[in-house]
Amino acid sequence: MTSVDKDFDALTLTVIADFDATTERVWELWADPRLLERWWGPPTHPATMVEHDLTDGGEVAYYMTSPEGEKFHGRWRFTAVNPPKSLEFVDSFADSDGKPVEGMPTNTIRMQLSAYDGGTRMELRSVFDSREQMDQLIGMGMAEGLEQAVSQIDALLA
Numbered sequence: 001m002t003s004v005d006k007d008f009d010a011l012t013l014t015v016i017a018d019f020d021a022t023t024e025r026v027w028e029l030w031a032d033p034r035l036l037e038r039w040w041g042p043p044t045h046p047a048t049m050v051e052h053d054l055t056d057g058g059e060v061a062y063y064m065t066s067p068e069g070e071k072f073h074g075r076w077r078f079t080a081v082n083p084p085k086s087l088e089f090v091d092s093f094a095d096s097d098g099k100p101v102e103g104m105p106t107n108t109i110r111m112q113l114s115a116y117d118g119g120t121r122m123e124l125r126s127v128f129d130s131r132e133q134m135d136q137l138i139g140m141g142m143a144e145g146l147e148q149a150v151s152q153i154d155a156l157l158a
Contacts, residue, residue: 002121004147011134013126013143017150020119021157027084027113029153030054037062038156042148045072050098056081060089061098075100079108086112091126105133124150 002016019026029035033052041047045064052060060076073094080088088111093104100106108127113120124146128134 004143006134006138006143008131008134011128011131013128013134013138013146015124015143015146015150017122017153018116018119019122019153019157023113023115023120024084025157026120026122026153029156030087030111031083033060035156036060039152040064040149042145043152045145054078054081054083054087061094063096071096073098076109084113086110105129105136107133107137122150122153 002018003014005012005014007014029039031054033049036052037047037049040062041064045066047062047064050061050063054060056078058078058081060078061073062075063071063073065071073096075092075094075098076089077092078087078089080086089109090106091109092100092106094100106129110125110127112123112125114123115121126137126142126146128137
């Protein structure tokens with residue numbers, strides 16, 4: 001993990017991490033749902049990918065399971081997919097059927113992979129529609145959750 005930056009003026013949360021692996025190898029951690037569920041979500045809330053269509057207009061449905069067994073559902077809708085370099089998706093809370101929950105905040109996540117220092121740099125930039133939305137998601141632990149999730153990637157690449 002290189003940095004976590006909250007920019008309240010630009011309404012962004014940016015996580016940057018550097019990996020000792022090729023861009024193609026890091027891309028596979030997004031493209032393969034079995035690998036994605038091994039790192040998406042903090043270690044205390046492992047993810048299960050229910051649907052995984054990594055294409056423009058495609059969607060991912062997943063849930064994270066708490067230590068008490070409670071399931072927290074989410075949905076991504078891809079607006080841009082450019083393998084093995086970048087993707088963009090709208091991240092939303094979902095119900096148990098995978099449908100977005102009305103009234104809950106969403107954000108757009110832009111993921112960029114680039115060659116860096118003999119390996120790969122991954123930048124995850126979450127863009128919020130409003131300060132209230134950003135405050136709500138950060139208050140729910142989004143920054144810490146992303147940091148913990150991304151911190152699991154090194155072990156998968158080893």
